[in-house]
Amino acid sequence: MSGPEVAVFVSGVSSMGLEILAGRVVAPQFGSSIYTWGSIIAVFLAALSLGYHLGGKRAGTRATTDRLVRLLVGTAGYVALLIFFGDQLLLSTTALPLPSRFASLPAVILMFGPPTYLLGFISPYAAQLSRKEGIGEASGHVYALGTIGSIVGAFGTTFFLIPYLSVTYIYLTLGGVAVLTALYLALPEDSVSVLPAIGVVFLLIAATTTGALGYTARGEVVYETQTAYQELEVIDGGDTRTLYLDGQRHSAMDKSDPTRHVFEYTRYFHMPYLYASTPDEIDRVLFIGGGGFSGPKRFAAEYDATVDVAEIDPDVVRAAEEYFRADEYDINTYIQGGRQFLQETDNTYDLVVLDAYKRDKVPFQLTTREFMDLVTERLSPDGMAVANIISSPSGPASEFYRAEYKTMNASFGQVYAFPTSDTGAIQNIELVATKSDTRLTQEQLRERNQDREIGIDLADAIDGYTTDVPTEDVPVLRDDRAPVDRLLDSMVGQRYVIEETGSGSGDDDTNTTEPAAAWGDPALTVRDGGAVTRGQGLHIR
Incomplete structure (x- = not known):
């Protein structure tokens, strides 16, 4: 696959991986009811649609490999911020005076709207850069790759990442895939874009290290895991x-x-x-x-x-x-x-x-x-x-x-x-x-x-x-x-x-x-x- 095609595939993996993960992230605060999942699905679709729309309008003049690198680096950088400040962002939305069934909506928008919006730009940019002949063939090829990536993201997050990794390390995995793809696209021609990508790599590692100290305000974390059904923690307090x-x-x-x-x-x-x-x-x-x-x-x-x-x-x-x-x-x-x-x-x-x-x-x-x-x-x-x-x-x-x-x-x-x-x-x-x-x-x-x-x-x-x-x-x-x-x-x-x-x-x-x-x-x-x-x-x- 060409570089833009790899970017499309990875954008599908990342967007669907974040969507599955969102259910685990917001459930402790807002529950995992049908209203929470409806909000998650709607926000991801809206953010992707907005990215598709604006990306399509700008693709003719702005679609470059360098732009794809920036979008992937920006997505990975936001994921690093979620590792650092995700809990604070989540709690900041709880006091909003909304009907209970819409209570999770601001949190989902604030935490997952921006990275998903950035990922939405990648498909129309990649279609513009595609070597396929004709708009129909290029767009069909790009959206097929994105969908395959989404399937991989859904299965990978559901059956492998969540059962074996904590939320922090799933963030690290998804953000790491995005930034490594950015480095793949940037090297060796675009050495200028390499520095921000490397910076985000260190940011992800620092956020993960800082967020895994094994202690919460509830007590000492003895054990934690993501099971197939829920987040599980064993915590000692006295x-x-x-x-x-x-x-x-x-x-x-x-x-x-x-x-x-x-x-x-x-x-x-x-x-x-x-x-x-x-x-x-x-x-x-x-x-x-x-x-x-x-x-x-x-x-x-x-x-x-x-x-x-x-x-x-x-x-x-x-x-x-x-x-x-x-x-x-x-x-x-x-x-x-x-x-x-x-x-x-x-x-x-x-x-x-x-x-x-x-x-x-x-x-x-x-x-x-x-x-x-x-x-x-x-x-x-x-x-x-x-x-x-x-x-x-x-x-x-x-x-x-x-x-x-x-x-x-x-x-x-x-x-x-x-x-x-x-x-x-x-x-x-x-x-x-x-x-x-x-x-x-x-x-x-x-x-x-x-x-x-x-x-x-x-x-x-x-x-x-x-x-x-x-x-x-x-x-x-x-x-x-x-x-x-x-x-x-x-x-x-x-x-x-x-x-x-x-x-x-x-x-x-x-x-x-x-x-x-x-x-x-x-x-x-x-x-x-x-x-x-x-x-x-x-x-x-």
Whole structure:
């Protein structure tokens, strides 16, 4: 290929690579909903179109190899700036008074609009410089090369860069490809353009080195990677080790007591032991969603029950084994999506815990009536389910919680709601669903909590017993109509409160609350919780 043709191919690789990467970059701040991805696609198309248009108008008088070099160097230079200042640019857009569904748009424009705009000039310039005869042949050849480059960029970023490199090093790779192409075009004829290109090479290296110090304001970064599904970080803060997925707290472990429930909501997973006729009738438990294996570890250590986990992300399982001591417990782990696992398994469960939901990223296929019917089919006659919902207990931000409550009611005999915080903020709300048509009262649960030895005191949890959840204005979620993104829309930008248990034993009513936090760094409310013994063994299948 000639130099201009190489430039076109690389522009396709870079533009599509940046577009795929943009989803990972903005997700921790704005979520990865359909609105975020719609904004990303629209901005990239608009920036490329503007570059094509102006490049086409100027190609007749300005199309030179030197201009192609400048465009590639400019793109790589902007990528270096994103490594240096990307977080600041992202945060600077969060305060803009926009409807939540458009909240990510300014960030995408500011961060990815300029480099994509510059890349848009390359195709019309290259068509002007092409050796092909006729405008049609030249333009068709150029756009074919650009499209092939985009395919390579899409597959390369999705299947190779994101699974194995951090965002910083993906920036370095994409920027490095652009600046090396510029050097290829500039040498040996245009020695003047070589100096800026070499300068950008050093800028990329300096930005990458500066941005990889292994420490954030959240604590010491123990491990980080880009998985096929999300950004994964393991961060130590004092005696607590926390798993962050797409920048949000997902699981936490007390390093000196790995089965202690650090997050308050995980204690609610034990509620079915109060609903069962006798606690020992729960013989087999399935967790859909593993995270740091907080729930599975405690169940394996505390109860004489078989504990299975269906987790779709193998990197999450590896992190749980290596950094959260999951391999020390007798847990059967299946690298599989929860719905697929239930469709294929012959196992019958006494309890299914649905813990695969995030605040901004909810797999709709795990929320629908059809899925809940599948759960009931895999449950024993007296089986139960617990769903960990992130929502507000009331107001506009409660729509997803109320829709899921209504959906589960359509499949189960009774559904009970337990908010985990006394505030009206977005929080973890636990839904306990039973096949029984008989409804237990709050007082009955209190009596069972006093009488039964289940290894944990749930008195505080029972205090949150909620009745009369309004569902008239929300739909039953179905496979052919599950508007989960719209239902989550009202939560964008609002404070997310995760209650955190204390390090002591027992349960009292003394709470301390840390200051309100931003989107990816929720506030915590601290309560005292209990401790248990340990088990052993992890089986990956």
